[in-house]
Amino acid sequence: MTVPDEPMTMPAPGIAAATRPREMLGPVYHVVCWNDPVNLMVYVTHVFRQVFGWDETKARKHMLEVHEAGRSVLVSEGAEKAEFYVHRLQQYRLQATMEPAE
Amino acid sequence: MRQLQPRDNRLIYRLETREAEHFRQLLGHFPFTPPVCASVSRTDSRDEVCEREQLLNESLAEHRLQLRQLARELSGPEHLMELKSCWRLSVTPEQREFLLQVMNDIRVGCWEALGQPEPLPVMRPGLDAREYALISLMHLAGAFEHHLLEAPGEGVEPGCCGT
Numbered sequence: 382m383t384v385p386d387e388p389m390t391m392p393a394p395g396i397a398a399a400t401r402p403r404e405m406l407g408p409v410y411h412v413v414c415w416n417d418p419v420n421l422m423v424y425v426t427h428v429f430r431q432v433f434g435w436d437e438t439k440a441r442k443h444m445l446e447v448h449e450a451g452r453s454v455l456v457s458e459g460a461e462k463a464e465f466y467v468h469r470l471q472q473y474r475l476q477a478t479m480e481p482a483e
Numbered sequence: 484m485r486q487l488q489p490r491d492n493r494l495i496y497r498l499e500t501r502e503a504e505h506f507r508q509l510l511g512h513f514p515f516t517p518p519v520c521a522s523v524s525r526t527d528s529r530d531e532v533c534e535r536e537q538l539l540n541e542s543l544a545e546h547r548l549q550l551r552q553l554a555r556e557l558s559g560p561e562h563l564m565e566l567k568s569c570w571r572l573s574v575t576p577e578q579r580e581f582l583l584q585v586m587n588d589i590r591v592g593c594w595e596a597l598g599q600p601e602p603l604p605v606m607r608p609g610l611d612a613r614e615y616a617l618i619s620l621m622h623l624a625g626a627f628e629h630h631l632l633e634a635p636g637e638g639v640e641p642g643c644c645g646t
Contacts (some may be wrong), residue, residue, distance in 0.1 A: 415525075418601045419594040419621075424587060424628050431580065464523075468539060471521050472546050473584055474591040478524045 410463035410479040411454045416447050417476050428473045429455070432466065457482055484572075484630040494579050496572040496630070503563065503570035505623055510558035513551055513585055515620060516592030518544055550588065553581045583631055586624040593621035 414425075422444055429440035433455065446453035455477075456466060463479040470477035484502045487495045498506060521543055523535045556562070557578060564571045574582060597604060597617050604618050 413525075417599075418603050419591055419599075420587065421625055421628055423632050424583065427583070427632055464535060464539075467523060468542055471539065471543060474587045478522060480524055480526050 407459050409457050409482040410460060411482050412456050412458065412463050412466045412470075413478050413480050414443070414447050414453050414455055414470065415476040415478070416451045420475060422448065424473075425475065428470065428475055432469045432473075484627065486630070486633055486635040488635050493573050493575055494635075496574075498563075498570040498572060500568075500570065503565070503572075506572070506627065507558045507563065509589060509620070509624060509627070510554040510585065513554040513589060514547060514592065515589055516596045518547060519592075519595055547588070550581060550585050553578070554585050557582060579631060583628060586628045586631070589624040590621050590628065593617040593624070597621075 414429075425444045425447065426437070426440045429435055429443055430437065433440075435443075443453045443455055456463075458466065460479075467477050467479050484496055484498045484506075487497055489495060518540075521536070521539055523539050524532050557574060562573055562578070564573070594600070594603070597614065603621075604614070606615070606618060610618065
């Protein structure tokens with residue numbers, strides 16, 4: 382009894398981008414929004430929806446985290462994208478920064 | 484001020500005469516406070532952060548100039564129109580975003596000029612003229628933010644802002 386030939390394929394060399402370890406892609410930054418007493422809650426929720434395209438529930442969850450915990454990590458991104466988000470949030474006068482992820 | 488039903492991808496607001504006056508004053512005199520230095524990080528002190536901070540502040544200064552120009556345009560008759568017994572504001576969703584940024588810049592700027600007090604200051608006897616003006620502006624800008632973000636009301640008022 383013979384076994385039919387299995388198709389032979391060679392694995393692609395290297396590592397696919399999606400599975401690369403994070404350190405190979407450069408440093409990661411948390412985009413953080415900090416609490417303040419002046420930005421209105423409804424406004425902060427609106428800004429999160431505009432900047433990140435989130436739905437009301439997610440935007441409100443992060444807004445409440447800012448309000449109650451003093452800060453919220455909104456997204457974690459490479460330097461360029463994190464910087465972009467910080468610029469956008471600060472255009473709305475939110476207190477947003479990018480902090481190196483540990 | 485309240486939002487009416489949107490029309491042709493434009494957001495429509497009805498303002499009482501007094502509200503329209505305040506609205507025009509806010510936009511006409513924007514910005515009320517000088518720019519402040521924005522921070523890009525609270526924990527990172529590497530050299531590259533200074534460079535990022537400089538870029539951020541240049542970008543924000545340029546953005547503020549654009550907002551000033553837009554504020555002038557949005558308080559003009561093309562957007563803010565006097566009707567029989569009220570005023571009508573008509574803006575695109577994108578222009579509404581700029582309006583919100585203008586109003587919040589006024590609000591946050593006044594708060595910063597007051598020394599970033601916590602909790603927020605309220606009107607009380609004994610304030611000097613500068614404090615009084617800043618607190619008034621801060622609350623006025625916040626009220627407009629609220630109204631700009633309110634959901635549209637039902638129907639259109641006949642003979643007023645519905646035309």
